[in-house]
Amino acid sequence: MYRNDAPALELRGLTKRYDDGTLAIEDFDLEIPAGAFFGLLGPNGAGKTTLISAVCNLIRVTEGDVLVFGEPAHSLLARSWIGLAEQDINLDRFLTVRETLTYHGGYFGMQRDEAEERAEEMIAAFGLQAKRDTRAPKLSGGQRRRLLLARALMHRPRLVILDEPTAGVDFELRTELWRYIRQLHAEGTTILLTTHYLEEAEELCEEIALIRDGHLIARDSAAGLRESFAVDRLQDVYVKAMARS
Amino acid sequence: MLWLCRRETLRVSKLWTQTVLAPVVSSLLFILVFGLSLGGRIKQVGDVDYEVFIVPGLITMGMVQAAYANNASSIFQARFDRYINDVLSAPMKPWQMTLGYTVGGLFRALAIGSALLVAAAILVGVPVERPFALAAAVVLGLILFASLGLVVGIYAETWDHTTFIANIVILPLAFVGGVFYSIDVLPSPWHELSHVNPVFYLVNAVRFGFLGEADVSVWLSLGVTAALAVPTYLWAQWLFTTGKKLKD
Numbered sequence: 124m125y126r127n128d129a130p131a132l133e134l135r136g137l138t139k140r141y142d143d144g145t146l147a148i149e150d151f152d153l154e155i156p157a158g159a160f161f162g163l164l165g166p167n168g169a170g171k172t173t174l175i176s177a178v179c180n181l182i183r184v185t186e187g188d189v190l191v192f193g194e195p196a197h198s199l200l201a202r203s204w205i206g207l208a209e210q211d212i213n214l215d216r217f218l219t220v221r222e223t224l225t226y227h228g229g230y231f232g233m234q235r236d237e238a239e240e241r242a243e244e245m246i247a248a249f250g251l252q253a254k255r256d257t258r259a260p261k262l263s264g265g266q267r268r269r270l271l272l273a274r275a276l277m278h279r280p281r282l283v284i285l286d287e288p289t290a291g292v293d294f295e296l297r298t299e300l301w302r303y304i305r306q307l308h309a310e311g312t313t314i315l316l317t318t319h320y321l322e323e324a325e326e327l328c329e330e331i332a333l334i335r336d337g338h339l340i341a342r343d344s345a346a347g348l349r350e351s352f353a354v355d356r357l358q359d360v361y362v363k364a365m366a367r368s
Numbered sequence: 369m370l371w372l373c374r375r376e377t378l379r380v381s382k383l384w385t386q387t388v389l390a391p392v393v394s395s396l397l398f399i400l401v402f403g404l405s406l407g408g409r410i411k412q413v414g415d416v417d418y419e420v421f422i423v424p425g426l427i428t429m430g431m432v433q434a435a436y437a438n439n440a441s442s443i444f445q446a447r448f449d450r451y452i453n454d455v456l457s458a459p460m461k462p463w464q465m466t467l468g469y470t471v472g473g474l475f476r477a478l479a480i481g482s483a484l485l486v487a488a489a490i491l492v493g494v495p496v497e498r499p500f501a502l503a504a505a506v507v508l509g510l511i512l513f514a515s516l517g518l519v520v521g522i523y524a525e526t527w528d529h530t531t532f533i534a535n536i537v538i539l540p541l542a543f544v545g546g547v548f549y550s551i552d553v554l555p556s557p558w559h560e561l562s563h564v565n566p567v568f569y570l571v572n573a574v575r576f577g578f579l580g581e582a583d584v585s586v587w588l589s590l591g592v593t594a595a596l597a598v599p600t601y602l603w604a605q606w607l608f609t610t611g612k613k614l615k616d
């Protein structure tokens with residue numbers, strides 16, 4: 124059904140200029156191999172969320188191509204392969220936890236029985252059993268974050284994109300989430316993660332891309348980056364990369 | 369797409385006291401208060417009792433306002449909270465999104481319309497002379513106002529924009545659209561001006577469906593309503609296809 128040799132994500136000359144003139148991403152090329160655990164690092168406003176939104180059809184791309192496992196990102200097939208947890212929590216305020224998951228499954232083409240079964244699985248995996256029939260606005264911040272992540276993974280995407288999933292999250296959920304995504308990755312899922320916690324990127328990601336002002340600065344494994352920047356810690360790589368102009 | 373329709377109808381059912389009960393009660397009050405108070409004085413419009421004469425217009429008003437308000441607020445909320453992204457990123461075609469978001473308003477309006485029809489049949493004994501014309505008028509009118517709700521909900525920058533259109537455009541047009549009177553009683557130029565009011569044609573088409581008679585030909589009424597409904601729906605569809613105002 125799908126080509127296994129195609130990279131999970133391929134950006135070619137991606138440019139996004141917002142209507143107010145802000146150039147968020149400029150002529151950006153990037154290739155993420157299938158099955159990778161990939162980190163996207165950069166300061167606030169670097170363009171990480173914009174890049175992700177371009178992949179997920181949430182912005183109108185100014186120029187360039189986005190391919191997901193070899194298919195154009197806007198195609199229905201490509202969309203069905205992507206699971207996204209956005210940086211800002213955006214849950215449907217009229218739906219309960221269980222409905223949020225089932226309806227998401229439905230939007231992504233699952234049959235009712237399959238969706239309901241899978242929703243229970245996700246509820247258990249993210250410890251939301253007690254809140255099954257609670258509507259999103261009545262959840263705590265951490266519970267909303269859990270639901271957001273569960274929703275992203277609900278339809279068993281091949282490419283999971285997590286935009287700062289651990290921002291403002293307690294230690295327990297962070298370790299749980301790490302374990303969960305590691306397991307997904309071990310099963311062959313491609314993971315694209317943005318984070319401001321360098322130790323998290325170093326711990327989890329096989330490869331890291333550093334971006335600044337909408338441009339790719341460097342891309343390598345954590346060890347490779349330390350070596351090419353001739354420093355001992357990823358933190359110092361980051362400081363050096365972001366300082367250079 | 370079925371799931372999006374389901375989500376939109378679920379929202380209406382969950383909020384049914386606001387979405388269905390409240391408009392039904394207010395329309396019934398109109399029927400009772402106007403019908404009984406003025407009905408004593410006006411008696412008949414043409415050969416129809418006044419309290420019967422106003423029912424089709426009031427049902428139309430209740431329905432189109434609900435179709436509009438429902439879709440405007442549902443999509444505005446989804447944009448405002450950004451949970452519309454869950455739909456925009458889903459493997460659905462633009463036409464499926466447009467149709468899915470239209471259905472909520474249709475569902476709500478039909479729920480209100482059926483409740484009012486039953487109540488009006490019991491209270492004032494309103495007949496349904498031309499069921500097919502009635503169905504056609506209702507479908508076209510609802511598509512028009514349900515899509516208008518989508519369009520406004522997509523362009524709106526604040527909640528006030530959506531209520532602004534409802535209060536400044538829809539309500540006044542409905543009031544001067546011959547809901548409470550036959551435009552034949554109006555002096556010039558109001559009589560002529562009524563003919564450029566789109567709601568006038570819709571009210572007439574619906575009244576023809578109920579009473580079998582109206583101020584203008586039913587074909588003209590249906591034609592005008594269709595000529596507005598189709599472009600408005602396509603406008604909503606265009607917004608979903610291009611992502612204008614939905615995507616930055």
Ligand SMILES: Nc1ncnc2c1ncn2[C@@H]1O[C@H](COP(=O)(O)OP(=O)(O)OP(=O)(O)O)[C@@H](O)[C@H]1O
Pocket residue numbers: 141142143145146147165166167168169170171172173174210616
């Ligand atoms: N909707 C928008 N309209 C106009 N400009 C925008 C919009 N969204 C983002 N930008 C601008 O685009 C640039 C990149 O923003 P983006 O959200 O992609 O950064 P980011 O790397 O995700 O930052 P953070 O780490 O703070 O999440 C910023 O200069 C931002 O101000």
Ligand SMILES: [Mg+2]
Pocket residue numbers: 171172173210286
């Ligand atoms: Mg961001």
